Amino acid sequence: MLKHSVLAAALSAAVAAPQAYAADKKEQKELAAIRAEIRDMKAAYEARLQAMEQRLQQAQSDSAAAKAQLATISGGTSATSSAGAPAAAVATTAIPTAAAPAVAAYVESPAAPASASGATPASNLFNPNISMILGGTLQNLKQDPSQYRLQGFAPSGGEVGPGKRGFSLGESELTMAANIDPQFAGQLTFSLSGENEVSVEEAFIQTRAMENGLNIKAGRFLSAVGYLNGQHAHTWDFVDAPLAYQAFLGGQYKPDGVQAKWLAPLDQFLEIGAEAGSGAAFPGNDRNKNGAGAVSVFAHIGDDIGASSSYRAGVSYLHTAAEKRAYEDEGLTNNFSGKSNTWIADAIYKWAPNGNPTNTNFKLQGEYFRRKESGTLNYAVDTDAAASGDYRSVQSGWYLQGVYQFMPTWRAGLRYDRLSSGSQRTGLIDSGALAWANLPILQAYNPTRSSFMVDYSPSEFSRLRLQLARDQSRPGVTDNQIFLQYIMSLGTHAAHSF
Template sequence: MLKKSVIVAALAAAFVAPMAQAKETKELAEIREQIRQMKEAYEARLAALEQRLAQAQAQATAAQSEAKAAVATAQQADSNASAAQAQNSAPAPAQGAPAAPVQASSNAFNPDISAILGGSFQRLKQDPEQYKVQGMLPPGGETGPGAKGFSLGESEITLRANIDPMFAGQLTFALTPENEAEVEEAFIQTRDLGGGFNVKAGRFLSAIGYLNSQHSHTWDFADAPLAYQVFLGGQFKSDGVQAKWLAPLDQFVELGVELGNGANFPGTARNRNGANSVAAFARVGDDIGASSSYRAGLSLLRTHAEQRGWEEDGLAHAFSGKSTTFIADAIYKWAPNGNSSITNFKLQGEYFRSKDDGTLDYDTAPADGPLGRVYSSAYTGKQSGWYLQGVYQFMPNWRAGLRYDRLNPGARHIALVDDGTLAADSFAILQPYSPRKTSIMFDYSPSEFSRLRLQFAQDKSRPGATDNQVILQYIMSLGTHAAHAF
């Protein structure tokens, strides 16, 4: 029995051992296969994650580049806006930052270049060659309504750039309808002297008044108010130096003074050392709530004239002496919550008071000869004028405006010769008359770079000769252009 049991056990072991070994081999193979599959799946997932990581890194790099470009664009736009504040001396109220440079160049080695193209069609009832403003000393410069029919308006080419960390510069050429080119402005300007001080030197539009420092393409009407034409010859500019101080306050406070050669009307070129003209101005401004703001200012211009001549009825006359002009200006702006893109309103006005004190040389035509005789006598004239205008943007891109001008001949005195050669009523400047003008305009601006304007005006600058005017105008801006003043 024992022997049989041993034999059975041996036989069982002989059969069971191979079966167990086969089972173990199969389980190991399955485990190895599972490990292989897991490894392959892991490697596939790892490769996919690495690919996603590479794509995310590429997207992050692109986004970073776009963010840098956006920041650079914003900095350039901010520099452009700051340039207009420094150039035109009229930053938005409630800004107490120091005056900014003329403009940061987008290219460190080349100036920014801009061009203004303008043109008009005018239908005038009166002959523009006979235009004059009754009761005032005839002005010089750009006065009168211009030519009838089609006309190329004054175009401008401007180059501006930062010169170095301390200086910026600007050069503006004006191309007139008479095919003449002249230097409108050519100046250097400090970027920031500290303490709110900055200095400009060269040829520039004076900062007196409100409109004077602004180029004509930024005006709300096609022409300058009568007061600007009579008292400043259109616009007053001079070769000289200007110093301004912007107070470090929340409220806008600016003071300035200018010294120049005073070669333009109401002055004349004089062969002398030193300054022939002196100007001073002071301005304040601030916000009124979230939707309104204002700016107000006082200006004084004193200059000298030497044989400032004009012709009247074929006779030549000239004034020599001192000319003093006082200007008070104010502007109010409204836009809902400060957003002027849809609708806004602007009310603007200026008052002028001028005094000429000196001598008047006048020619007469005696009956016994064609040459006439020149007399010289003392002359004193105190005259004034003003304009008030409102412009309303009633929907995006569309505006309408109304302006009223009026001049007061004031008190004028000419010491007539004893023999009565010159009658008191023979001079238009002595005849009591108050010139006035009413203008209404509509304009459409498809973008900030273009404007189309229609203007109607009734000009009563002389008695008995009402000039009904219709003006069609276009203004186009090319290139990089600084932001406009407040």
């Protein structure tokens, strides 16, 4: 029995040995395959890593070369990252816009060191952003535009009237804007008229990193009083400014001074601000005065109404003064010296289905102006008929307009303007020294105008507009006006405010 057991064990071992060897051989092959797979993966990873390092080095080299080239051209101005200014979330219409420093792209340079404040400076490759607005108009006017006046209101000397007949280049704008550093941004806008005149529309710096919703702007800027005043003309829904803007602000109020705004940390939009300026802009004039010659305060509120509507409303007050603010009347030069106080109430309502204005949207907008002036009226200055007397007036005006986008690229709108020359106390008339025939432009009247427009915007950068208006700014005279306008936007652009 023992011999048989030993023999069986020997036979079993003899059979198992080849099987174990075969299993071990198979395991070794599998391990070798896994090791080879790991080596391939490692080689591929290292190759990809090397390629990425080469791309990074190339990008750094290109960035350094571009910076060196730009420094050679412009002295090496640098740009920084920016944070957009808070604004109410509302539905807006796509319209041509101008560049603004409040919104800029953040471009991080891998080789750029961190600033003292901890922020990484952005590339200066596209500093500053440049945009251009090209505009032109063909105007057909029934009445001679050289005879245009707003009866009952002393001429402002600004952008008043429909302009000249026929083809006109209109006003073009060139804007340069950039972030200066983590603390400041700047913007410069030139206005180029069809008469080859160049003027500074805006030139200001503004803060970017102040806390608690505070923002300060200094230089020349479009004042935040009212609603339409703070927008460039190419963003308007009609060819020209409302009559109230022409009569009370000379078209637009652009002070040279400083502005402070505070945005409240609320779910609703609440903005409060104040401005102090030189007072040289109408309704003031240059008085060769130290300090602030004009001050204004304003407050705006806004919010959403459900998912499809939003609104903004505001009130503004402008106090300034004038010294020998001159105007022409029947070939004679008269002037006014005294105080001027203007109140403005504004409101705008916007609707778009579910907040999406792409296909259809509607907006209703209006403003009310009330101005009180008191001082001295000087008649026929520098002539033998010169005379002076007290002058006081309380005048008002308003406009209401609605614009409906009925197709993705088509809009239509209506606007109605009305002014009231109100009550005027003229000492020279009350005393009998003069008659109203001597001051014809100040005789009481309520100018009105009705306008209809339709425009086509194939993209957010171009707009074609037809506008028809019936202007009754003078007694017994009706001016039927036809405008054909184009507005083209070139360059980098930021979003419009609400």
